[in-house]
Amino acid sequence: MTTAAVPCPLSKPLLSGPREIGADDSYTISWTNVLGSGATSDVFLVERARDAGFTKGLEQHKTSRSSFAFPPLKLPPAAGGMVYHRVSFRNPCATAYGSLIVSETLAIPVRATCPVPPSTGEIRVSPETPPAGTTYVLSWLAPAIGVHEAEESPIRLKYRLRRVSADGVKESVTERGSASFSDPPGTYLYDVRAESSCGTVGPWSPVLRVVVVPPPSRLVLVSEPKPIAVTVGAAASAFTRFAVRNAGGVRATASVSSDSSSLRVLPSSFTIEPGSVQEITVAVQNPAAMSVGSRVTVTLDAGSGVVLAVPIAFFVVESSAQTPVAWSEASVEVNVKGDAALAKIVNPNDTAAAFVAVVQKGWLSIQPTDGQTWDRPMQARETRLVRIAVDRAKRQSATGTETGTISLFTVGATDRPSRLVVVDDGPAPAVGTSMGIPSPPPGSAGWQTRILFPSLPNAADAKGIGWFSSDLWVTNTDAVNAADAELLLTPVVRPPAPGAGSVPVPTVRILTVRLAPGETRRFRNLVKVIDYLGACSLQIRSTASTVSATAVLNNEPFPQTTAALKASVSGGPVAEAQAPGSPVFGTEMRPVAPGEGAREADPQHVVTGIAWDANRRTNLLLTETSGRDTLVELRMFQSNGTPAPKGGEPFVRTITVPASQTVQINAPDLFDDPSSYVSPYFYLIVTYQPGESPAGSVVPMATVVDNRTQDTSLRVGVSAAALTPSPSGSGGGGGAALVAGSGSASSLPFGGGPAPLFMPAAHAIGVPLASGAPPLWRTRVTFTNLNESEQRQMTVTFLDQTGNAPVTQMSVGLSPRGVFAYEDILKQAFAVPEAVKSYGGLRVENVQNGDGTWFSTWQDVDVQTEIYTVDPNGASEPLGEFKTGMEGYSYWHGYSSFQSNLGMAQMEGAETSSNYRTNLILQEVGGAPCEVEVAAYLPGSFIPLAKTIVSLREGDYLSRELFRNVLGLDLTDLTDVRLVVRQVSGDGIFMAFASKISLATGDPANIFLRPAMAGTGR
16 A cells, blocks of 8 residues: 555664764764655654653654754763664554554663773884985874775774974874875984774874985976077077976086087086076087987986986078978877877978977887988978887886877977877786675785775767766875785666665776886776776775875767867868867866765765756766665755655655665656756755665765766765864764864864855956867856755855955855855856956855854855856857866865875876866965975876975965966976975965866866875865
């Protein structure tokens, strides 16, 4: 028998909660929602009492959700007592079944004593003697990253790490069993102890002594020489310049020489201090002795094997060309066998043109196809076919993706080089298989690193106009030791049908890699590398604690789409030869941490900023992170707080997420026709459902996809308990548990009190793309109030970095369960005119009334942002969008410098090339000034290519191009660069992210810099 959507008779709900609590603990219980979509407003009565008869200290609360968060007990029972809970609701079935259904009682012990944590044992360091400026990792005996991370101890442990250096004593607290450092030469002493959440502390470990040695001497090129063009009969002298930096730790003296007597170099020798830059001038003194097109080498020799060879191209010609010689395509692909690829060079001039080529990587070479010299001067309107050859023995790594650039410089147009990007994905690596996630080998030390990525695709998009793929960068930050890592890829599945039984054990693909010291290795379209069509979740695990990773999702239009784009931006056949390559649209895929997500101890997570209309769709990802099948309930809500209908009923689904797998639910299975909803914005509540046996944990995410460009932006779920401006209440089990230094609450930012919420915002015309069309950046924001009964008033301040905003403060009112959205917040809320540039940070304030109540607070409010541009190259309405999304963040966000000992965060994959540029965004979120060091590392190098100090004032928001404007580099093609930002002084707290921007479309991919193994940050 059924009544509406409710099966009759109904069973009692099964309750679940923490195994024990402290008298001062806030906590959450959850229960199985036996009503399904039949649950309406305030349907459940939740009771708590100090006795089993529910007469002493009785509290009653109403909710429509299948979980409830309790505040600390007002009057706790005697030490060692119990606190009792039950849930009841009106029976919608026939009266024969009874008018009220009451759950069994859930009794939770109230902790009587607080056990003393055990010793952490000795601290280990890798490497043992780190060079200055490199990253070294400390690790100690902490609960191992095992199979079932959701089985949490009722007593949560943190670790207080004490560091003694020449600067004094500093203590930091972390929930992890490791910490990373990067230091100048010196001796550093460390010890650590465990501290429980109920106040007891364990013994200090033995002191570890770490000696950081000066880095080896090294000269690096920071400004590359431009080709020298010598026109016969010209009176002016011809010269070029380049600059080098001493990246070592000691003073160096270098001699400078050339392999050509026709060149003169100044100075012929120099002495350079560590970190300093020296400019070298190279001039032609005898052009008659030089050939038409030549390449010479200037060598800097600092002794002890420290040698830097700098190639320089130059021409000696009688006349110049007006238009540069160009490659016919922007890029070529090397096949899996490593065969040579063919490419065309075009001279668009009606006259002859001379050129010279600069080959960036040693594994690349160019060969003729006609038996003549391939780089001889070109005849008028000539097209020349050449062969691009690769020598894989000279690559940095045996597997993975490496890129090189071949630049053509034409006499008369050397300021407009034509560049060909050569991409080699390497040979097919060996791929193993396993039924399910394999256990570590017997006798192994266990995994010190486990990084989980929910979904990496290799499939056509839903509209059939492009291909979704995913890039992965994996780094070993150890400067001395190699690191072995396993990449385990498990197919993403659709939700199992009701009654389908157990989910089959998946076939897991395994890729094993050995990373050299300091190596960053890229795998372009990783899922294709393992020869799988579809999407896979990825787990990276290693016995080394020095492995980190970054993943980006891409959509590349099919050839016909790309051809249409080039035709719309090229303006003719000559320009098309220099048009950008295939436009790739990207977005970050956040990692998740083992044990993160909705689980027994933290049952309710939310995903907000979900969009569904004619131009946008949203897909849902549910990732199990603890190694056990886990049941979760999904409830979708409209922007006015009412349940979102699907098929005539409220959307309520209960789904089993298989152990260590990801379930994807696509938009058609979530929504009806867009016209049936009150607005295009929604939010989803994901609630852990208790069962008879222990379960795991599920992280919810969503991807919002533009139906026109297929570009995506990510929405990351968050614990409902973490939506609070109070730092003491932020550890609700989300990915960003609070980490605080020593001292009282008043020593925390904002006096330990409620903290503001920050987010980036921009309204500006951007740098013109390769087509010449500029993007127009705007900021979309959704505010979602998750509180069921209380409205929220928020005061939002715009920290304008330009002074162009007429208004800098406004208020937002939110009804209970309501959503308010701005499509262009700086224009709509702060009156920034359409054609005016303005950017900076938004800050949501906490403002009290005179009676102590809150006039403005973001308690229970989740904020999602999107910085986007309408397609600058779009030719027909409606124009698509390119965008990147991120959430609002407080100072204890998991990716802030507050969450890292010594305030260090990093990412891989920064790039400046003919396809991409990278901007660095820094925002101060702790209410005080600070200084940070920004450093960039080339793949395979543990010595920074460049580093600089950036000062941030309170609330500062900095957005600048990374390589040239921040780091002062003048290098044309840098790819797969690791970016590290480290706080060096001040009490402020920074958030850092890199925006990797496509030069073809303007599409940004904002990638958070983060501490290693930090999870989603939420």
